Amino acid sequence: MTMARHVSGFLAGIMILCVASTAFGSPRPLRSNEDDTSFLNVFDYGAKGDGQSDDSGAFLKAWEAACNGDKAGQGPTIFVPYGKSFLLRPLQFQGPCKSESIQFQIWGNITAPAKIEEWHNCESGSWILFSEITNLKLTGKGYFDGRGQAWWSKDESQLLPHDDDDDSCDRPKALTFLKIVNLELSGPTHLNSPRAHIRLEDSTSVKLTDLLIQAPEDSPNTDGIAIGASSHIEIRDCTIETGDDCIAIKGGTSNIEVTNVKCGPGHGISVGSLGYEGAHETVEEVYVRNCEFKSSDNGARIKTWEGGSGYVRGILFENIKVSDTKRPIIIDQSYCDDQKSSCKVASSVVTISDVTYRHVRGISKSDLAIDLSCAAGTGCTNIVLDDIDLSSEDGEKSYAECKNVFQASFTSVNPPVSCQNS
Numbered sequence: 001m002t003m004a005r006h007v008s009g010f011l012a013g014i015m016i017l018c019v020a021s022t023a024f025g026s027p028r029p030l031r032s033n034e035d036d037t038s039f040l041n042v043f044d045y046g047a048k049g050d051g052q053s054d055d056s057g058a059f060l061k062a063w064e065a066a067c068n069g070d071k072a073g074q075g076p077t078i079f080v081p082y083g084k085s086f087l088l089r090p091l092q093f094q095g096p097c098k099s100e101s102i103q104f105q106i107w108g109n110i111t112a113p114a115k116i117e118e119w120h121n122c123e124s125g126s127w128i129l130f131s132e133i134t135n136l137k138l139t140g141k142g143y144f145d146g147r148g149q150a151w152w153s154k155d156e157s158q159l160l161p162h163d164d165d166d167d168s169c170d171r172p173k174a175l176t177f178l179k180i181v182n183l184e185l186s187g188p189t190h191l192n193s194p195r196a197h198i199r200l201e202d203s204t205s206v207k208l209t210d211l212l213i214q215a216p217e218d219s220p221n222t223d224g225i226a227i228g229a230s231s232h233i234e235i236r237d238c239t240i241e242t243g244d245d246c247i248a249i250k251g252g253t254s255n256i257e258v259t260n261v262k263c264g265p266g267h268g269i270s271v272g273s274l275g276y277e278g279a280h281e282t283v284e285e286v287y288v289r290n291c292e293f294k295s296s297d298n299g300a301r302i303k304t305w306e307g308g309s310g311y312v313r314g315i316l317f318e319n320i321k322v323s324d325t326k327r328p329i330i331i332d333q334s335y336c337d338d339q340k341s342s343c344k345v346a347s348s349v350v351t352i353s354d355v356t357y358r359h360v361r362g363i364s365k366s367d368l369a370i371d372l373s374c375a376a377g378t379g380c381t382n383i384v385l386d387d388i389d390l391s392s393e394d395g396e397k398s399y400a401e402c403k404n405v406f407q408a409s410f411t412s413v414n415p416p417v418s419c420q421n422s
């Protein structure tokens, strides 16, 4: 072998090493923010961050850039800096996008208009709509403040109806995620939405973790998380204190896992209501584990209207801690909200089957601690209660009611349950 060959072999070796280390090893060097199309600070798009100026335009420009894809061919990040407050009017972050993924890092505050007159164009029924996006991630320890206070005191009749051609809003939800595939929302706090705080619709593969959601106990319809027509949803490590459902699981949903969530005040984790005005709706495979209900109306609840059709099946509530909660376990197959008119006994029902409550313990605020009210005729089938201990606040007066439950299996249940079937 000649010297020249030795040298060229050596150089080739070095070259291979270099290529290998850029491709697989060391991280990309930090780049300056200028001409960095993968890191989009909302200030570079004209945001003021003073809590007074309307920053909607700046956020939408940043969104457009992010949605168009970055030079590196990687997922762009929209950065919302800490210590600032960004006022956003109702807006939509609309896909589909060229980018493979988009991330929001939210460290500052995102706030809604304080006055109702300042709300316009809520066609989506929400303050901030994310729609038709694949691989969307929102992280950071910032805040979404929906400033719902102005809305809560107005009753619905004062707000409705308004002219078709005026662009004023009905009481909106805060964040809606519509048609999102692969969503991760982890970190931000959600305050005082006019209506539901986080709504998922037509979405799949969703992870919601490390969220704090707060609104006053008496604020109307302020669900924490409302899910419709979606599947493969994981909700983990959240604290939800609001005026309505902690988590509402509505029609068209399947495969929902809720783990380590603290609920209350609020109306508990509800499957339903389903079947309103004859609707055909289905919910299946809902697993709620290691959750806590505190100062809550209702704990683990399933509610369906008579006259509807469809099913609720494969529901598990396991390892549930209860304190100061009214009706910790409740199934209501003849649900009726008094303000609405369709409360009649009907021949069709949404069937309820394969529902298990296991290891549910604590103190019920109402003496009626277990309420299984299934409709005459069809009833509910295969309802399992296993290791339940719910006493009432003043000692031993707690009791259970059970109607029209077939194939029941009750093991180690306090208060004891006996069913009347007609």
Ligand SMILES: *[C@@H]1O[C@H](CO)[C@@H](O)[C@H](O)[C@H]1NC(C)=O
Residues within 6 Å of the ligand: 051, 083, 084, 085, 108, 109, 143, 145
């Ligand atoms: C952000 O919101 C939180 C909660 O309301 C508040 O404590 C904090 O002072 C706000 N920060 C700014 C910069 O407005």
